[in-house]
Amino acid sequence: MSGPLRAQLGAELRILVRNGEQLLLTIIIPVLVLVFFGLTDVLPSDLDDHMDFLTPGVIALAIMSTAMVSLGIATGFERNYKVLKRLGVTPLGRPRWLAAKTLTVMVVEGVQLALLVPIALALDWNADEARWLLALGAVGTGTVAFAGLGLFIAGRLRAEVNLAAQNGLYIVLLLLGGMVVPFDELPSGLEAVAKYLPSGALADVLRDALVGAGSQPHTSWIVLGAWALAAPIAAALTFRWE
Amino acid sequence: MTTSDASSFRGTRLASKGIENVVEVDGLVVRYGRGDRAVTAVDGVSFAARAGQVTAVLGPNGAGKTSTIEVCEGLRRRTAGSVRVLGLDPAGSRSDRASLHRRVGVMLQEGGIYPSARPIDTVRQYCGLHSGSATSSPDELLEMVKLTDRRRTPWRRLSGGEKQRLSLALALTSRPDVVFLDEPTSGVDVNGRDTIRSIIRSLTERGCGVILATHELDEAERIADRVVIFDHGKVLVEGTLDDVRKARQAVRLRTARPLPLADMPASIADWLHEVEPGHYTIEDAPQGLVAALAVWLSEHGIDVIELRAGVASLEDVFKKLTGGES
Numbered sequence: 001m002s003g004p005l006r007a008q009l010g011a012e013l014r015i016l017v018r019n020g021e022q023l024l025l026t027i028i029i030p031v032l033v034l035v036f037f038g039l040t041d042v043l044p045s046d047l048d049d050h051m052d053f054l055t056p057g058v059i060a061l062a063i064m065s066t067a068m069v070s071l072g073i074a075t076g077f078e079r080n081y082k083v084l085k086r087l088g089v090t091p092l093g094r095p096r097w098l099a100a101k102t103l104t105v106m107v108v109e110g111v112q113l114a115l116l117v118p119i120a121l122a123l124d125w126n127a128d129e130a131r132w133l134l135a136l137g138a139v140g141t142g143t144v145a146f147a148g149l150g151l152f153i154a155g156r157l158r159a160e161v162n163l164a165a166q167n168g169l170y171i172v173l174l175l176l177g178g179m180v181v182p183f184d185e186l187p188s189g190l191e192a193v194a195k196y197l198p199s200g201a202l203a204d205v206l207r208d209a210l211v212g213a214g215s216q217p218h219t220s221w222i223v224l225g226a227w228a229l230a231a232p233i234a235a236a237l238t239f240r241w242e
Numbered sequence: 243m244t245t246s247d248a249s250s251f252r253g254t255r256l257a258s259k260g261i262e263n264v265v266e267v268d269g270l271v272v273r274y275g276r277g278d279r280a281v282t283a284v285d286g287v288s289f290a291a292r293a294g295q296v297t298a299v300l301g302p303n304g305a306g307k308t309s310t311i312e313v314c315e316g317l318r319r320r321t322a323g324s325v326r327v328l329g330l331d332p333a334g335s336r337s338d339r340a341s342l343h344r345r346v347g348v349m350l351q352e353g354g355i356y357p358s359a360r361p362i363d364t365v366r367q368y369c370g371l372h373s374g375s376a377t378s379s380p381d382e383l384l385e386m387v388k389l390t391d392r393r394r395t396p397w398r399r400l401s402g403g404e405k406q407r408l409s410l411a412l413a414l415t416s417r418p419d420v421v422f423l424d425e426p427t428s429g430v431d432v433n434g435r436d437t438i439r440s441i442i443r444s445l446t447e448r449g450c451g452v453i454l455a456t457h458e459l460d461e462a463e464r465i466a467d468r469v470v471i472f473d474h475g476k477v478l479v480e481g482t483l484d485d486v487r488k489a490r491q492a493v494r495l496r497t498a499r500p501l502p503l504a505d506m507p508a509s510i511a512d513w514l515h516e517v518e519p520g521h522y523t524i525e526d527a528p529q530g531l532v533a534a535l536a537v538w539l540s541e542h543g544i545d546v547i548e549l550r551a552g553v554a555s556l557e558d559v560f561k562k563l564t565g566g567e568s
């Protein structure tokens with residue numbers, strides 16, 4: 001790893017740790033959701049074991065929190081504070097800035113998985129049929145899609161508007177994304193839309209990979225892949241550094 | 243390291259390369275927007291800044307100073323014209339830009355730092371970003387800008403002057419051959435200004451070119467070797483500080499109360515340029531005018547606070563050229 005990349009990655013991680021709201025969003029909320037719904041079994045799932053529905057959904061929620069909301073809000077404020085402008089006159093360069101952001105997201109996602117999977121297992125989730133490589137592929141593709149969305153929003157809006165937009169989208173995708181509310185519990189019009197959102201597609205492919213219970217895994221892979229292609233392109237075309 | 247020995251913290255590279263002009267701007271045009279809504283911020287600007295000197299870029303708000311400097315820094319695209327920094331094009335090839343990022347120090351007018359970041363972490367980060375260049379240690383840089391005691395205080399809790407000094411330290415992490423400072427003394431107290439002036443002097447002593455954009459004419463007059471005065475996107479005057487001031491031989495008059503110009507004889511009043519009420523200048527005064535003015539003031543009981551012939555102050559020149567804006 002080059003010196004500038006190592007320096008920027010260190011700065012990103014230090015800022016992340018010093019921002020309590022980021023840790024709340026990326027670590028504490030997913031863990032609380034998993035523990036609460038894991039212990040109470042109140043989610044309206046058709047699956048025999050409610051943990052088979054809940055675990056992939058919470059992992060999808062965690063990925064969305066990190067790759068879209070946390071990344072998007074932090075980047076929006078960095079634009080506002082002119083941090084990106086200042087970095088623009090250092091040897092860092094945009095590719096290494098993007099690499100530092102990517103590695104930061106990967107570190108946080110690693111921590112999330114290292115916490116969520118053992119907690120799910122402790123709550124009697126049976127992972128015997130999990131296809132972990134496929135699940136990691138889904139996490140990677142979902143990360144690219146959500147990061148593209150987060151940067152697309154952060155790259156155009158003022159910091160405060162971006163903050164509201166990211167949080168609003170987080171709630172919408174959480175409720176419509178098949179993460180904690182199954183698609184078939186949604187009104188029919190919303191169900192059709194939800195399956196084509198990146199959150200719904202990620203939850204579905206993760207459910208297929210981890211417990212073999214995806215509702216339309218092939219279609220969801222195509223949908224997620226399309227978001228992973230379109231969102232970063234849109235972000236790259238519209239992003240304003242200042 | 244202290245400010246007194248700050249000059250020793252860099253070697254000189256420019257002299258050995260024979261570079262005299264660290265910045266050369268020729269016919270620069272910067273336009274924002276398109277069509278009917280296009281605004282010309284910089285309109286055919288040309289000037290040069292030299293190694294080992296402080297070049298102050300002066301002008302009222304909206305004069306085009308920051309746009310010009312940001313083109314030189316590579317942060318903004320130019321519409322037309324030529325810009326060379328250390329002989330390289332800031333908007334040129336990737337290797338040109340990479341070379342400039344290693345050799346150019348930049349201090350933004352404001353911001354540029356995470357509010358929750360501590361000075362020591364930020365300076366370490368920037369030293370790491372410039373890890374390919376010779377750099378001072380983070381502790382030396384904080385000592386130089388007198389922030390050692392505040393090294394663990396988050397940026398948002400630093401005073402305005404401390405923020406400026408931290409920003410200056412970041413501009414110096416890269417062993418720069420040219421430094422762009424945008425309003426470096428804005429909001430800085432007297433001691434902080436002394437520190438910043440001392441650092442600027444140490445930079446020029448080792449051959450670094452300093453380009454200083456400022457509103458503060460007193461500050462420019464204290465430390466600049468050359469001045470470039472902007473207004474409405476154009477350069478009104480460029481030259482050494484002494485040349486610019488001497489070009490405006492002037493009599494300076496300060497009175498205890500504003501003069502009733504309309505009631506004064508036209509043979510006197512027509513020569514008076516009102517910088518502000520109670521403060522006047524007379525350029526190229528004809529023989530006998532000053533004596534006639536002194537008599538008239540005495541006859542009308544108007545006390546004179548100052549009546550002095552000589553070179554104009556930078557403020558006089560600036561206000562005369564820009565119509566009084568500052």
